[in-house]
Amino acid sequence: MSDLYELRCRECGKTWGNVPKSFCEDCFSPLEVSYDYDALKKKVRRENLAGRTFNMWRYADLLPLPEDFTPASAVGGTPLVASRKLASHWGISELYFKNDAVCFPSLSFKDRVVGTALVAARRFGFETVGCSSTGNLANAVAAQSAQQGFDACVFIPADLEPAKVLNTAVYGARIVRINGNYDHVNRLCAQIADRFKWGLVNVNLRPYYSEGSKTHGYEIAEQLGWRLPDNVVVPMAGGSLITKIAKAFKELVTLGWVEAKAVKFFGAQATGCSPISDGVKRNLARFEPQKPNTIARSLAIGNPADGPFAMKLIRESGGWAEDISDPEIVAAIKLLAETEGIFTETAGGVTAGVTQKLIQQGRIGPGETTVVCITGNGLKTLDAISAEFPVAEAIAPRLDAFEAYLDNQFNATPAAAGVK
Amino acid sequence: MPVTIEIPTAFRRFTDGTPKIDCSAATIAEALNDLTTRFPELSRHVRDEQGQIRQFLNVYLNEEDIRFLGGEGCSLKEGDRVLLVPSIAGG
Numbered sequence: 001m002s003d004l005y006e007l008r009c010r011e012c013g014k015t016w017g018n019v020p021k022s023f024c025e026d027c028f029s030p031l032e033v034s035y036d037y038d039a040l041k042k043k044v045r046r047e048n049l050a051g052r053t054f055n056m057w058r059y060a061d062l063l064p065l066p067e068d069f070t071p072a073s074a075v076g077g078t079p080l081v082a083s084r085k086l087a088s089h090w091g092i093s094e095l096y097f098k099n100d101a102v103c104f105p106s107l108s109f110k111d112r113v114v115g116t117a118l119v120a121a122r123r124f125g126f127e128t129v130g131c132s133s134t135g136n137l138a139n140a141v142a143a144q145s146a147q148q149g150f151d152a153c154v155f156i157p158a159d160l161e162p163a164k165v166l167n168t169a170v171y172g173a174r175i176v177r178i179n180g181n182y183d184h185v186n187r188l189c190a191q192i193a194d195r196f197k198w199g200l201v202n203v204n205l206r207p208y209y210s211e212g213s214k215t216h217g218y219e220i221a222e223q224l225g226w227r228l229p230d231n232v233v234v235p236m237a238g239g240s241l242i243t244k245i246a247k248a249f250k251e252l253v254t255l256g257w258v259e260a261k262a263v264k265f266f267g268a269q270a271t272g273c274s275p276i277s278d279g280v281k282r283n284l285a286r287f288e289p290q291k292p293n294t295i296a297r298s299l300a301i302g303n304p305a306d307g308p309f310a311m312k313l314i315r316e317s318g319g320w321a322e323d324i325s326d327p328e329i330v331a332a333i334k335l336l337a338e339t340e341g342i343f344t345e346t347a348g349g350v351t352a353g354v355t356q357k358l359i360q361q362g363r364i365g366p367g368e369t370t371v372v373c374i375t376g377n378g379l380k381t382l383d384a385i386s387a388e389f390p391v392a393e394a395i396a397p398r399l400d401a402f403e404a405y406l407d408n409q410f411n412a413t414p415a416a417a418g419v420k
Numbered sequence: 421m422p423v424t425i426e427i428p429t430a431f432r433r434f435t436d437g438t439p440k441i442d443c444s445a446a447t448i449a450e451a452l453n454d455l456t457t458r459f460p461e462l463s464r465h466v467r468d469e470q471g472q473i474r475q476f477l478n479v480y481l482n483e484e485d486i487r488f489l490g491g492e493g494c495s496l497k498e499g500d501r502v503l504l505v506p507s508i509a510g511g
Contacts, residue, residue: 011476022506023430023476023506023507025430025433028465028474028477028506029475029476030507184483187478187503187505190428190505190506191505194429194430286475289485289487303478303485303507308476
């Protein structure tokens, strides 16, 4: 092959070259991009990264991209925030938040996967691209399609948060609302990809799409000073991201860019949609699909396609999976904002809240390096927390009115409030 | 009579291009048996070595995943549609 990568079946190992196809037509199992690591080792050096801008494309050599690839926009390159307050509050020494709430251009980690998916869409000659989405992916597809000149058509459950719908519509994308949950939308998209010559990023372009997630993992390792953490806590919807972070770490070890280390992978779900964590906790051979009922709609996939791989990874790494209730999600969103200044959407609340639970259970140790993956921005799910913050009554623009306000609100005298 | 089984494109190379079949099965299990009896090459693509429906193949009765309907023992009635769809997802 002229490329140093091609599609390979994750179950039977059959190779398929580079084509817009997501499952093996022999055994129906998912396809994944596999690389010629021997060739990559000779060609790619960690030192080569030094002169490259800090965004996901600095790892272009490790992604399924053409030789003459030039980035259309700067995606990724998000902060790894070293926690002070929350680490202390939770009693652990080394805690980091990988903050894709500020991922460019649409404020979630889905910008990364759309980055690689649209390169594949161009390669395969698609003019219309789309996706089935719980919101963030639709935002990312719409934004990058607008910039790169694709027609975008996205399919979403009809009850999606208004902010996520608006954040897609503004880019001029066509939005098809489906009366059903995400799993219904996804089934329809599988049939559409079967019928139409469209590039659906998470259906027929899925193997190329999901490779973009690896850059979240590469960045974590690089930002830790080219080392791997002891633990990673990752939100799970379809179960893809957690497996791709593992793939990223494994590749860095294979290439000799980091020292080998046993990393424990922890998966986080909302109790109202927890097929993977339920499968791990009950030690099921196969997860049982669920009907989602949670405010964490970006994680509300009841029939996760990568669930089997996520369960296997979590078990083999010695990690665990947990889930928390909707009120716990809201509390965790507030806690993360109040302590670290990071405002995340409901999925991030799930991840932060599950991290707390895992620490309390003793599954994450106090002396270990733990990275918590925050994947989306709080501005997208304001509905989920707005009830927590009733709008205060307005006061007159006069000092005496403010003093009365202080007295009323805090029962504080001007002197106690720090008047000069 | 009859129940319709819709066959995805990827499976049609084992069905001589046939996109759907009608059968008179009383349950999903019987319907799948009808399908794989008519197209024996499909058998190993529908069921794994243990005889279970393959992990990455989703079977729907009309709008519903059969795992919410009690699995492949769930009964069929006239006019029902059975869909076979590969498992692919991502939010």
